[in-house]
Amino acid sequence: MTKAPVRIKTLTIDGREVGAREDQTILDVARENHIFIPTLCDLPGLTAVGACRLCLVEVRGVNRLLPACVTAVAEGMEVSVSSERIDRYRRSILELLFAERNHVCSVCVTNGHCDLQSLALKLGMTHVHFPYQYPRLPVDASHERFVVDHNRCILCTRCVRVCDEIEGAHTWDVMSRGVDCRVITDLAEPWGKSESCTGCGKCVQVCPTGALSEKGKSVAEMSKRRQFLPYLTLMREARR
Amino acid sequence: MPRQTIVIDPVTRIEGHSKISIHLDEEGNVEEAYFHVTQFRGFEKFCEGRPFSEMPSLMARICGICPVSHLIASAKACDAILAVRIPPNAVRLRRILNLAQILQSHALSFFYLSSPDLLLGMDSDPAKRNIFGVMESHPGVARDGIRLRQFGQQIIERLAGKRIHPSWVVPGGVNEPLGAAHRDRILEELPEAVGIAQRTLDWFKVEMEKFREEIRSFANFPTMFMGLAGADGALDHYDGKLRFVNAAGQIVADGIEPADYAAHIAEMAHPWTYLKTSFYKPLGYPEGIYRVGPLARLNICDTVDTPLAAQEWAEFRELDRGPALSSFYFHYARLIELLYALEKMGQLLNAPDVLDTHVRARASANNSEGVGVSEAPRGTLIHHYKVDRDGLITWANLIIATGHNNAAMNRGVLQVARHFIHGNKLNEGLLNRVEAVIRAFDPCLSCSTHADGRLALEVELLSHDGEVLDRCLTP
Ligand code: SF4
Ligand code: SF4
Ligand code: FES
Numbered sequence: 001m002t003k004a005p006v007r008i009k010t011l012t013i014d015g016r017e018v019g020a021r022e023d024q025t026i027l028d029v030a031r032e033n034h035i036f037i038p039t040l041c042d043l044p045g046l047t048a049v050g051a052c053r054l055c056l057v058e059v060r061g062v063n064r065l066l067p068a069c070v071t072a073v074a075e076g077m078e079v080s081v082s083s084e085r086i087d088r089y090r091r092s093i094l095e096l097l098f099a100e101r102n103h104v105c106s107v108c109v110t111n112g113h114c115d116l117q118s119l120a121l122k123l124g125m126t127h128v129h130f131p132y133q134y135p136r137l138p139v140d141a142s143h144e145r146f147v148v149d150h151n152r153c154i155l156c157t158r159c160v161r162v163c164d165e166i167e168g169a170h171t172w173d174v175m176s177r178g179v180d181c182r183v184i185t186d187l188a189e190p191w192g193k194s195e196s197c198t199g200c201g202k203c204v205q206v207c208p209t210g211a212l213s214e215k216g217k218s219v220a221e222m223s224k225r226r227q228f229l230p231y232l233t234l235m236r237e238a239r240r
Numbered sequence: 241m242p243r244q245t246i247v248i249d250p251v252t253r254i255e256g257h258s259k260i261s262i263h264l265d266e267e268g269n270v271e272e273a274y275f276h277v278t279q280f281r282g283f284e285k286f287c288e289g290r291p292f293s294e295m296p297s298l299m300a301r302i303c304g305i306c307p308v309s310h311l312i313a314s315a316k317a318c319d320a321i322l323a324v325r326i327p328p329n330a331v332r333l334r335r336i337l338n339l340a341q342i343l344q345s346h347a348l349s350f351f352y353l354s355s356p357d358l359l360l361g362m363d364s365d366p367a368k369r370n371i372f373g374v375m376e377s378h379p380g381v382a383r384d385g386i387r388l389r390q391f392g393q394q395i396i397e398r399l400a401g402k403r404i405h406p407s408w409v410v411p412g413g414v415n416e417p418l419g420a421a422h423r424d425r426i427l428e429e430l431p432e433a434v435g436i437a438q439r440t441l442d443w444f445k446v447e448m449e450k451f452r453e454e455i456r457s458f459a460n461f462p463t464m465f466m467g468l469a470g471a472d473g474a475l476d477h478y479d480g481k482l483r484f485v486n487a488a489g490q491i492v493a494d495g496i497e498p499a500d501y502a503a504h505i506a507e508m509a510h511p512w513t514y515l516k517t518s519f520y521k522p523l524g525y526p527e528g529i530y531r532v533g534p535l536a537r538l539n540i541c542d543t544v545d546t547p548l549a550a551q552e553w554a555e556f557r558e559l560d561r562g563p564a565l566s567s568f569y570f571h572y573a574r575l576i577e578l579l580y581a582l583e584k585m586g587q588l589l590n591a592p593d594v595l596d597t598h599v600r601a602r603a604s605a606n607n608s609e610g611v612g613v614s615e616a617p618r619g620t621l622i623h624h625y626k627v628d629r630d631g632l633i634t635w636a637n638l639i640i641a642t643g644h645n646n647a648a649m650n651r652g653v654l655q656v657a658r659h660f661i662h663g664n665k666l667n668e669g670l671l672n673r674v675e676a677v678i679r680a681f682d683p684c685l686s687c688s689t690h691a692d693g694r695l696a697l698e699v700e701l702l703s704h705d706g707e708v709l710d711r712c713l714t715p
Binding site for chain 1: 289290291293294296297298301407410411415602604630631632
């Protein structure tokens with residue numbers, strides 16, 4: 001069987017003409033060309049799910065904003081990655097994430113190493129204009145080495161995907177809807193009781209926030225090591 | 241005597257103001273005086289369910305003035321939960337940090353907050369009675385104060401990085417060793433600071449003569465004193481056993497393991513304040529009132545193990561036959577501790593192992609409970625936590641210096657009020673002295689330092705049936 005030849009598309013991003021393979025997303029192309037699009041749920045090496053909506057971009061001729069991480073390129077597409085409207089939307093999304101759970105950066109294990117926090121800084125989010133929900137959420141520290149703090153979870157599902165797609169354990173999943181939505185281990189059992197968890201810690205490393213951390217880390221001590229992911233994906237592809 | 245209920249009207253609870261109410265009896269004599277504390281709500285509550293490893297930094301947020309002290313007491317409580325003996329150099333580095341905090345806090349208290357009263361007079365123009373006024377009239381003193389405080393802050397920064405809320409102290413030790421360059425810089429600058437501390441003590445001892453009335457009326461009453469006593473009963477701010485000394489200077493209880501504090505200290509809630517009042521349990525309240533802080537520490541210890549401070553301490557102990565009782569001497573004690581802190585830091589920094597990189601012990605929650613005690617600038621700090629099997633906090637109790645001193649502070653205010661109030665009016669002189677009494681205790685309240693260093697205070701005079709006769713605010 002011969003592989004079908006890869007077709008090349010040309011499009012513009014913020015007026016810049018760029019070329020892309022047809023199987024690429026707007027985000028892929030933007031990254032290749034060092035054009036910044038903020039993301040939270042996307043992580044190279046994992047399937048894109050379009051959960052956080054931070055990567056919203058404008059495409060000429062399309063009324064609604066499109067998530068760059070799951071939108072395939074098309075010939076002649078005119079994309080804007082930043083505008084007054086997009087910036088406002090992105091800031092609102094961030095504000096909603098902060099308002100939804102309990103984020104107290106100054107006493108958080110990932111303070112200074114957090115994707116959510118640094119995006120808020122980068123996108124100039126100065127206030128949260130929505131009422132804080134202050135939900136009462138648990139911390140599960142039953143695992144011998146890791147902790148999940150639902151107060152800091154943004155439901156990006158990176159943990160779910162890395163566990164399923166890379167480790168192959170599928171310990172993590174998502175339960176319930178709306179404000180009750182939570183990530184769970186096995187069938188919503190304490191993490192420490194999970195039979196499927198291999199204890200590899202990949203979920204902890206890919207989690208963008210302080211929701212997943214190594215036990216015993218003190219405030220601001222939890223920085224994440226993510227180098228393993230592109231490496232693992234590369235090695236696996238090479239073997240196929 | 242009709243007892244009246246005091247209603248704290250939330251509208252009058254002006255942000256950052258502490259409130260004092262003075263109650264008259266039917267004859268119009270001062271009957272009671274209360275210091276209301278509206279801060280500190282719920283810290284014990286909102287750490288419930290959090291991993292204990294977050295506690296030091298979380299607790300450091302209690303106070304922006306002495307975060308380091310909370311860090312240390314908290315980390316010690318966490319060490320107890322880990323059930324480890326932390327590396328000796330971690331102890332050394334934490335000790336240095338704690339002393340640097342005491343240095344900078346004492347410098348703030350003495351030079352910025354109290355020296356205006358002392359140098360310009362309690363009844364001088366309030367608009368000028370601040371560090372800027374001192375800068376004009378006694379520029380040398382002001383400069384010394386600024387320099388000492390800065391020196392303390394720089395040490396904290398060199399050890400722990402960020403200035404206000406460092407997260408360097410962690411359960412099990414500290415998270416970075418000390419670098420040679422930092423040690424050398426601190427040691428280089430140390431002699432200058434020692435010189436400042438010495439000359440400040442010299443002029444203060446002379447000035448003190450002018451304050452006989454204050455010494456007599458400033459919360460000068462018999463109470464017990466409590467503090468940590470280190471090995472051989474030496475002055476110690478980091479480790480040791482708790483000791484109680486009575487007003488005659490006799491040791492009432494000694495060698496109390498920090499973990500057993502609850503057998504000796506009881507706490508009582510009052511309706512007028514969020515701050516619980518502590519007292520010595522065996523004697524009950526009010527007989528068991530005690531004071532903590534610099535004065536207490538110098539009153540309870542048997543010896544001081546640095547040469548210059550030891551001499552000053554010996555002289556201090558000559559003041560009264562027993563312990564020094566007037567809270568006015570808090571200032572004096574603070575200066576002696578300043579000198580001690582500098583000398584002690586020198587000793588610790590010159591230790592051969594101070595650069596040792598083994599500074600953290602690792603373990604998980606092996607104990608379900610931990611108590612940490614340390615001496616903060618304002619006195620003994622007790623942190624007591626309980627955790628579940630996963631290391632999540634289920635219960636916490638904190639006793640802070642201002643809680644230990646609470647009863648004594650009320651008594652101090654009462655004493656001043658009796659001395660100065662005649663009739664239905666509050667006057668500026670009273671306000672100044674009440675402020676100064678509170679200031680002498682240097683209560684650890686967020687309001688105790690406003691921009692210009694004046695205490696934001698509201699004083700209310702109430703008749704026996706609760707009618708507000710007069711009210712005034714510090715300008
Ligand atoms: S997870 Fe990130 S944004 Fe949330 S509290 Fe922690 S540091 Fe702040
Ligand atoms: S735990 Fe972390 S990785 Fe998982 S969904 Fe929440 S924020 Fe994302
Ligand atoms: S990165 Fe595209 S939706 Fe999250």
